[in-house]
Amino acid sequence: MSEKNHVERRLGRLLAEVRPNAALEDAVLDRVHGLRAREAGPKRGVLVTRRAALVGAAGCAVTAGLVLGLPALLRRNRDENEFGLVIAQAAESGEAIAVKATSDGLMPQDGTFGSYLKLSLNLDASGEGLESVTYRVTDSPVTEVDHPSVHEPAYEHPVVSLYTDEEGDVGSLTLDCAPDEDNGAAYLTIDNQDAYWAADETLTLLKTWLDLQDSWTPDYDGYAQRVSETDEQHLRRIEALDEQAEADRLALQPQVDAAYAAYLESFRAHAATTEGFVEWERTLYLNSFTCAEDAFEQARLEVTASFAGGGTQARRYRITLVDGYEQVLSERFDALLAIDDDFSQCLEEELPWHEYPAPTDAQIAADPRLSEPIFQIEDVTEA
DSSP states (O other), X not given: OOHHHHHHHHHHHHHTTOOOOHHHHXXXXXXXXXXXXXXXXXXXXXXXXXXXXXXXXXXXXXXXXXXXXXXXXXXXXXXXXXXXXXXXXXXXXXXXXXXXXXXXXXXXXXXXXXXXXXXXXXXXXEOTXXXXXXXXXXXXXXXXXXXXXXXXXXXXXXXXXXXXXXXXXXXXXXXXXXXXXOOOOEEEEEEOHHHHHHTSHHHHHHHHHHXXXXXXXXXXXXXXXXXXXXXXXXXXXXXXXXXXXXXXXXXXXXXHHHHHHHHHHHHHHHTTSHHHHHHHHHHHHHHHHHTTHHHHHHOEEEEEEEETTSOEXXXXXXXXXXXXXXXXXXXXXXXXXXXOOOOHHXXXXXOOOOOOOOOOHHHHXXXXXXXXXXXXXXXXXXX
């Protein structure tokens, strides 16, 4: 049974005994007509108020103020404010709900490849009097940077973070819940390089070569002029540092060459046949998701709702891979190959990185393999 049918049947049982009065019926019908008109309109990259139609009568009943006992992702606070993520409203307490891999769910975006996943974040919020919703990522594991640059001086970065096209990585994201507000596109990203490189023997060899190439690089903080130095002393010290760095590079070059040769041997074994190379790329594609699981398991998507009366409510969600994700991702890989199966650049450069296409809405509608849920979401506020 599909997730949609499962949700509809459970909602039907919940609503079977509800007998609304005439005023409520009119309010619900008005809400349904409004939703249908909006769904028929042009698609926009909005993060709230677009997915209420997913749960049909439940979303309408919440808007009308009728409490139906949907405890998992729809709660009341002391001010009687109601709030939840519409996408998972019908869940029993503690149950994870699969999220479709579409542009208004959690879909890989913009050429996802390697250790970096960029997922559309269009999880609508629902609640009477809801004015805005603020998203944050908390409890993310961090990755250490060996050689921070002057532009990115931090030594640690969160593995899981929020991202917008306008600002890049952001600590939090506040969205206006007004029906006609266009909040722009935003994403949930994960960059779990250590796990990804370690999951494949050829990639481990590639990383060994890359690390050796950089290992002789001096600490650029040492090039800064010291307080006690004259300009001439500073220049002489810089020249000495450069000479030492060049000597270190030359001494290391035989190891660099040997590491590169080992990587090329392994890469060329995969590239010996087209079929073998495609199957290796399939494995790397699956690894990009599998290696994200531990980071997602630790991180939490925190959502704080603000209401017209001044009240607020915060919920915490865990995102994990669905059961049987290997088959889902393998089939998605095949569907992506039907759109773009050109690995010529990989083979020419002898590097594994292929930029997979982000399917259009029309391509998703035409191929069900592109909308199968990859991730599931669970309310863990009380955990």
